[in-house]
Amino acid sequence: MAKQETESAAAVIDAVCAPDWTEILRQMILVRRFEEATEREFRRGKIGGYLHVYIGQEAVASGIISALRKGDILFTGYRDHAHALMLGSDPGRVMAELFGKSTGISKGKGGSMHLFDVEHGFYGGYGIVGGHLTLATGAAYALRYQGTDRITVCYFGDGAMNIGPFHEAMNMAGLWGHEGMAPIIFIIENNGYAMGTSVERHSALTDLAARVRAYDIPSEKVDGQDVFAVRGVAERVIRQVRENGTPYCIEAVTYRFSGHGAADILQPYRSKEEVEQHKHRDPIVILRNRLSELCGLKDDDVKRMEDAAAEEVARALKFAEESPQPEADELYRDVVAE
Template sequence: MSQPARLHHVEPGRAEFYHRLLRQMLLVRRFEERAGEAYAQGQIGGFCHLYIGQEAVAVGALNAIRPDDYVFASYREHAHAIIAGTAPGAVMAELFGREGGCSGGKGGSMHLFNVEHNFLGGHGIVGAHLPLAAGAAFASRYRGTDQVVLCFFGEAAVNIGAFHETLNMAALWELPVVFLCENNRYGMGTALERAAAVWDVYRRACSYDMAEETVDGMDVLAVYEATRGAVTRARQEHLPTLLEARTYRYMGHSMADPIHGHYRTKEELEEQKLQDPIQRLLRQLLDDELMTDAAIERMRGEVEQEVEEALRFADESPEPPPEALYTDVYRD
């Protein structure tokens, strides 16, 4: 697998849409690179899980929903928060623990929230946000709206009880939710094959008589199309879907973890990078003459500037005041 495959069908008439996808992927990648550097410089603390390599999943999927749909994610969610509509500065400020952060500096990297854009976290316990997503979908049915819930989680979550309890009830009650498994092959340092009896995540859906699909998670257009299908099923038929996107993370589990070592080889990582989702879209847009080198450079420049502005915003944002310690524990 040395030569990357062509992307899911590219239509010449949709150049502007592809440009948007490309720009979003470039933005969140640059954001994560700079976040990694800021972490190394001590500006970001705690756990910090970077998304580099997996951009096609969040970008493809989040372009397939409506602004009033709900999004839930795990703790590797900087990109999801940004693409869902959160200003990169508010996300970076949250990583910096500042008052201007999207959770007021009290959530941090793992707990990004943006109610205005229906981005509902940012959850740090593996698998625990699946029932929350089903709950939001339940509310959608309860109220008779056609809002859909998109729930991202890693493949390691499929072995935990909450996954099974939730899929069962979502199928039983016909809840409009898309369970999008970002299978990046490693739960921290444990390969899926060493943790699961069934290696194809999507096959778990048959236990619950649920629709399923698997998709190349390094192909942003394929992710977009697959999610669109699942979202339509949820919106029109109130049926949930288990969608498995096969992807790869380039970084360690968190900033504190090695990029490769005992659990995977450097060679494996280098080979996976040949499938880089950004490079694949970029090359195809050039090949199909849907974008010029100059336009790409211009886009990189814009993205660079946007991330620098996010860093500046975060850096200038004040620390939360001491009294913030005791606010937001209870709602009066």
């Protein structure tokens, strides 16, 4: 092979291996093991209320979040554990929140759907489907109004696109974008279902990325199982939104491997075969294989990450278990703004 060709192949590999992919893999493994533990703890009665896990969708969070800067802020719905952990929230405090303990990230009063950690740029965690879209759009405006170049990222599901606030938020973001006052990236986590209703049954137009263009917001689709693809789009789009203050929408096509929530046991709306087929495109396996092929990742390296994740989850569980319940008078604190 000509020397030039060898050098350009090496350059491609360097470019592919340049971001800290092992750190991204480590995080994705931690989040997966953390959420598997939460499913077990829910069944043991340790976690009350609702529990929606992100298993299968991890690349959609990590591909974007790993490309953000400190100071950027993020909003999402109730399927929020991965986003909090990847932004840097302490696993022990997140687990304590799910256990309803006073050491929890929302003092044990929010639970799984209402994680909140402003220090790490995490502005929640919302149980009202689509309700946070208007908050995120206003926050993006505020960041520009204050003269910063910080941006907002707003995640939501395919189902959230059928609710009124979605249209209100898109219209305002489109309008404010004309003046460079809407530095926001909307991420549609299109996992194919809103609870038990498939996209084909809930959306008149199934090309979800196309819908936002009606509000003058440019958009594109990405393979949400491939963190390389998500990260690639993220880097370009983040740069553009930060620079211009204009909104952008990314539809990440993904799939949830677990039920809608912990109570969705029978899943009559989809077949076991369909789920098994999608598991062949596990985002963690895709990333691991790519790193072994191109960047020299060894089985031993993965084993070390798995062991470290198991230890971290065990520590988080112990912390949650041993933490105290909130005091009774906490019931009325942080409820109404003073």
